[in-house]
Amino acid sequence: MSAGFELDTRLxxxxxxxxxxxxxxxxxMRDCRYPWLVLVxxxxxxxxxxxxxxxxxxxxxxxxxxxxxxxRAVAPCDxxxxxxxxxxxxxxxxxxxxxxxxxxxxxxxxxxxxxxEAYAESEAEQLVVAIRRQLAI
Amino acid sequence: MSAGFELDTRLxxxxxxxxxxxxxxxxxMRDCRYPWLVLVxxxxxxxxxxxxxxxxxxxxxxxxxxxxxxxRAVAPCDxxxxxxxxxxxxxxxxxxxxxxxxxxxxxxxxxxxxxxEAYAESEAEQLVVAIRRQLAI
Numbered sequence: 627m628s629a630g631f632e633l634d635t636r637l638x639x640x641x642x643x644x645x646x647x648x649x650x651x652x653x654x655m656r657d658c659r660y661p662w663l664v665l666v667x668x669x670x671x672x673x674x675x676x677x678x679x680x681x682x683x684x685x686x687x688x689x690x691x692x693x694x695x696x697x698r699a700v701a702p703c704d705x706x707x708x709x710x711x712x713x714x715x716x717x718x719x720x721x722x723x724x725x726x727x728x729x730x731x732x733x734x735x736x737x738x739x740x741x742x743e744a745y746a747e748s749e750a751e752q753l754v755v756a757i758r759r760q761l762a763i
Numbered sequence: 764m765s766a767g768f769e770l771d772t773r774l775x776x777x778x779x780x781x782x783x784x785x786x787x788x789x790x791x792m793r794d795c796r797y798p799w800l801v802l803v804x805x806x807x808x809x810x811x812x813x814x815x816x817x818x819x820x821x822x823x824x825x826x827x828x829x830x831x832x833x834x835r836a837v838a839p840c841d842x843x844x845x846x847x848x849x850x851x852x853x854x855x856x857x858x859x860x861x862x863x864x865x866x867x868x869x870x871x872x873x874x875x876x877x878x879x880e881a882y883a884e885s886e887a888e889q890l891v892v893a894i895r896r897q898l899a900i
Contacts, residue, residue, distance in 0.1 A: 707846070
C-alpha cells in the first residue's frame with residue numbers, strides 16, 4: 627500500500643523514525659518538551675482522513691489507539707492529546723502527544739507553541755527503542 | 764448507552780445542541796470565527812478515547828467522519844481539523860473544525876486562541892438546521 631509514498635520533508639526533518647505499522651509510519655517529534663508521536667499513513671496524496679478508504683480509516687484509528695497506549699506505557703501522562711490538523715504540512719498525519727499538567731504549553735495545545743527543544747541524543751534513542759518494544763515493531 | 768450521562772457544564776455553556784447520533788451528542792461551538800462542531804460520547808465517566816470499548820471507539824471515529832462530511836457540505840473549507848485534547852474539559856469530546864486559509868487562528872490551532880465571537884442568533888440556528896439535515900438527525 628506504500629507505493630509512491632514519500633514522507634513530507636518538513637515532517638522528516640522534525641522527527642525520528644520509530645517504525646512502520648500496517649498502515650502508518652510512526653515518528654517521534656524531536657521535541658523533548660512533550661513525548662510526541664506522529665502517525666503518517668504510507669499512501670501518497672492523502673490530506674484528509676476522509677481521503678482514506680473506510681477500512682483504512684478504521685485501521686488508522688486503531689493504530690492511533692495502539693500508539694497512544696504505547697506512549698502512555700513509556701511516558702506516563704495526565705492526558706493524551708490526539709490531533710489531525712494539517713494546516714501547514716498537508717500530508718495526512720495524526721499527532722499523539724503525552725501531556726502532563728504544567729508542561730510547557732499546558733493546558734493549551736502543543737501545535738505552534740514556542741520552539742522545539744532538542745532531546746539529548748541518547749534520550750531520544752531510548753524513547754524510540756522503548757516505543758518500538760511496546761508496539762512490537 | 765446514555766444512562767447517567769450529563770454534558771459537562773462548560774461544554775454546555777459554550778455550545779448549541781445539534782442533535783444525537785448513535786453514540787455522540789453533536790454540538791455547535793458558539794464561535795462564528797470557525798464552523799466548529801464537538802462530538803461527546805453519551806457515556807458517563809469517559810476521559811480518553813481508550814476509555815471507550817473497542818466497538819464504540821470505531822463508532823466514535825465513524826461519527827467524526829460523518830460530522831466532518833456534514834460540516835464540509837455546509838461550510839466549505841480548506842482543511843478539517845480534528846482534535847481530542849481534553850486538557851481543560853476532561854469529559855471525552857472530539858472537535859471537528861472547518862478551517863479556511865486566513866481565518867482568525869490560521870495556520871495555528873483554534874484551541875485557546877483569542878476569544879469566541881458570537882454568531883448572530885439566526886445564523887447559528889441556520890447552521891444547526893443545515894447540519895441536522897446533512898446528518899439526518
